[in-house]
Amino acid sequence: MESKRENRRLIALLTPGTLFLGIFFLGPLGMMIVFSFLEPGLYGGVEWNFYHWNYGRILGWADGEWEEFDPVYVEIFLRSARLAFTNVTITLLICYPAAFWVSGLSARWRTFVVFIVTLPFFVSMVVRLFCWVLILRPSGFLNIALLGLGLISEPIDIIYTETAVLIGMAYIMLPFMFLPLYASIEKLDYSLIEASSDLGAKPYQTFFRVILPATLPGIAAGAVLVFIPSLGNFIVPDLLGGAKVLMIGNLVEQQFLSARNWPFGAALSVMIMLVMFTLIVLYLRRIGRSELAR
Amino acid sequence: MIEKTSEFIAEVKQAVKQFPAPEGGVITALDGISLEIQQSQFVTLLGPSGCGKTTLLRAISGFEDLDSGEIRIAGELVTGVAPYRRPVNTVFQNYALFPHISVSGNVGYGLEVTGVPRGERERRVGEALERVGLSGFGLRKPNQLSGGQQQRVALARAIINQPKLLLLDEPLSALDRNLRQSMQIELKNLQHDLGICFLFVTHDQEEALTMSDQVVVLNQGRIEQIGSPEALYHQPTSRFVAEFIGDGALFKGTITNTFENPILVTDDGQELPVGVGPSVGASATLIIRPEQLDIAKENADDSVGILDVVLEQSFFQGATNKYVCQLPNGVSVSAVPTGAGNAAFRRVSPGDRVRLAYDRNEPRVIIQTADGK
Numbered sequence: 001m002e003s004k005r006e007n008r009r010l011i012a013l014l015t016p017g018t019l020f021l022g023i024f025f026l027g028p029l030g031m032m033i034v035f036s037f038l039e040p041g042l043y044g045g046v047e048w049n050f051y052h053w054n055y056g057r058i059l060g061w062a063d064g065e066w067e068e069f070d071p072v073y074v075e076i077f078l079r080s081a082r083l084a085f086t087n088v089t090i091t092l093l094i095c096y097p098a099a100f101w102v103s104g105l106s107a108r109w110r111t112f113v114v115f116i117v118t119l120p121f122f123v124s125m126v127v128r129l130f131c132w133v134l135i136l137r138p139s140g141f142l143n144i145a146l147l148g149l150g151l152i153s154e155p156i157d158i159i160y161t162e163t164a165v166l167i168g169m170a171y172i173m174l175p176f177m178f179l180p181l182y183a184s185i186e187k188l189d190y191s192l193i194e195a196s197s198d199l200g201a202k203p204y205q206t207f208f209r210v211i212l213p214a215t216l217p218g219i220a221a222g223a224v225l226v227f228i229p230s231l232g233n234f235i236v237p238d239l240l241g242g243a244k245v246l247m248i249g250n251l252v253e254q255q256f257l258s259a260r261n262w263p264f265g266a267a268l269s270v271m272i273m274l275v276m277f278t279l280i281v282l283y284l285r286r287i288g289r290s291e292l293a294r
Numbered sequence: 295m296i297e298k299t300s301e302f303i304a305e306v307k308q309a310v311k312q313f314p315a316p317e318g319g320v321i322t323a324l325d326g327i328s329l330e331i332q333q334s335q336f337v338t339l340l341g342p343s344g345c346g347k348t349t350l351l352r353a354i355s356g357f358e359d360l361d362s363g364e365i366r367i368a369g370e371l372v373t374g375v376a377p378y379r380r381p382v383n384t385v386f387q388n389y390a391l392f393p394h395i396s397v398s399g400n401v402g403y404g405l406e407v408t409g410v411p412r413g414e415r416e417r418r419v420g421e422a423l424e425r426v427g428l429s430g431f432g433l434r435k436p437n438q439l440s441g442g443q444q445q446r447v448a449l450a451r452a453i454i455n456q457p458k459l460l461l462l463d464e465p466l467s468a469l470d471r472n473l474r475q476s477m478q479i480e481l482k483n484l485q486h487d488l489g490i491c492f493l494f495v496t497h498d499q500e501e502a503l504t505m506s507d508q509v510v511v512l513n514q515g516r517i518e519q520i521g522s523p524e525a526l527y528h529q530p531t532s533r534f535v536a537e538f539i540g541d542g543a544l545f546k547g548t549i550t551n552t553f554e555n556p557i558l559v560t561d562d563g564q565e566l567p568v569g570v571g572p573s574v575g576a577s578a579t580l581i582i583r584p585e586q587l588d589i590a591k592e593n594a595d596d597s598v599g600i601l602d603v604v605l606e607q608s609f610f611q612g613a614t615n616k617y618v619c620q621l622p623n624g625v626s627v628s629a630v631p632t633g634a635g636n637a638a639f640r641r642v643s644p645g646d647r648v649r650l651a652y653d654r655n656e657p658r659v660i661i662q663t664a665d666g667k
Contacts, residue, residue: 198356
């Protein structure tokens with residue numbers, strides 16, 4: 001009796017969320033996968049014919065009659081992955097020491113700093129990125145400051161380069177790396193560090209043998225949270241990369257909004273999803289294993 | 295050149311350590327502590343929480359720097375020497391086992407980081423695990439062990455580097471009573487077998503008395519008394535030690551003389567005979583331990599002191615009974631008589647008046663010093 005009532009309550013609690021996710025998350029996802037195998041309509045939309053050339057264009061079996069294979073798509077894909085990976089590295093290098101520093105502060109300051117880290121979310125990303133345009137452009141604050149200090153004699157071209165995109169991406173993604181890292185570093189048991197040192201481990205040994213393994217879940221979570229949005233991001237390269245740094249996100253955006261080739265955009269999106277899905281499975285298996293070991 | 299080796303494994307000189315208090319001001323954790331620890335001894339730092347015992351231990355292991363004073367380990371000054379360079383190892387209060395490493399990995403950690411080759415490492419890990427009775431547990435993870443087993447792993451891990459001094463920071467406090475008592479015996483045996491010095495921190499006086507060769511009683515950052523468990527129990531030098539170690543009734547008063555025999559007159563006028571020794575006029579405290587009290591014989595002479603009490607409650611304790619009684623002024627005293635006294639006491643029921651006697655030469659008298667200790 002009791003368990004039946006429990007079950008009914010569980011169903012009642014789970015149904016709304018399940019329905020919502022089923023309709024508004026899985027629905028569009030399924031639609032996208034289906035569209036990626038359909039023929040593009042002449043003025044957008046789709047023709048309901050099976051059509052695998054969308055993938056052929058990306059991966060290389062398009063014959064050139066209707067669609068043409070172009071290695072540039074794979075190149076853009078690889079570049080996006082490289083930028084996203086670089087971004088993970090940059091944010092990790094910034095946030096790891098920062099999280100350590102914050103975890104050492106008094107409780108009051110810790111709360112304050114975590115609040116400060118989340119503060120940028122209150123302002124639109126586009127507005128924040130335009131600030132970076134103002135900073136990085138040839139007549140921007142950065143160049144004014146460097147010229148004023150006499151460090152350079154003429155403005156440096158930083159905006160509309162990969163560097164600018166990386167700066168913007170790192171800026172946008174910092175909180176996503178910081179928060180999970182901070183969560184795992186704050187939980188770190190300092191007596192483990194003391195025990196390691198007590199047993200004769202030099203500081204670098206303590207770091208690699210105790211601190212790093214103990215904070216690995218945080219690093220992995222931060223890396224996934226930064227890598228995925230970085231890979232698909234199109235606003236940062238749009239505003240700070242100009243036409244020079246095209247990322248896979250921009251390509252998808254163009255296919256849907258400008259070229260109005262929905263099936264091809266969908267095929268590109270499915271490719272991104274596959275890569276991310278693989279990464280997440282790897283991540284979960286890795287974390288799952290270390291959780292089991294715990 | 296002066297020979298550097300010392301008969302002491304550790305020496306602490308005038309150690310001072312202060313911490314900022316959360317509400318402002320400073321907390322003096324160590325207030326000029328000087329201590330010498332001999333080789334191959336089981337030494338316990340005993341005191342209430344906040345007495346500085348853990349701070350002293352951490353200063354020796356290197357996790358706290360002293361504000362002033364110095365520490366020598368095996369004759370070597372260790373000021374500014376990092377923990378990983380000190381020839382001491384610690385068993386932590388919460389064990390601090392590495393959760394991601396197997397039991398063998400934990401135990402062998404100290405050998406691994408100091409570059410001991412694999413073969414020797416495995417042999418010594420095996421030996422250490424056998425010594426603590428955990429052979430065959432090497433492949434498990436720490437969280438797959440019980441609290442007592444984790445405790446043993448922590449112990450094996452700490453002794454594998456053959457430290458000159460093993461520091462133990464309240465390692466038994468998380469264990470249940472039975473396990474704690476068997477671990478006390480095991481620790482004592484282990485210390486005896488290894489022949490290295492154990493410096494053990496606890497707030498549990500029973501634990502300290504059971505295991506130690508020497509007990510250092512700390513209070514508010516100062517050493518109250520250093521001595522063997524017997525000395526601390528029978529000859530406490532301060533009221534604090536008398537109260538902290540063992541049970542007993544304390545009577546505060548002034549020493550006066552009647553018929554050549556000194557007596558202690560308590561502040562509320564009770565007259566208690568004491569042994570010869572303290573000078574007349576001194577303010578003093580008399581400590582009467584429960585086992586020093588017995589039912590008074592009919593014709594007691596003046597070699598005994600008498601307490602007129604009312605029995606409140608008796609408690610069965612196995613081999614003995616404990617009788618909690620009340621003095622006319624409301625103060626309670628406990629008696630744990632043995633043999634005939636116990637038999638006589640059993641006929642007394644709660645609420646009855648009893649005359650308790652003690653040999654005037656047995657209880658300890660502490661003379662008050664000028665600083666009011």
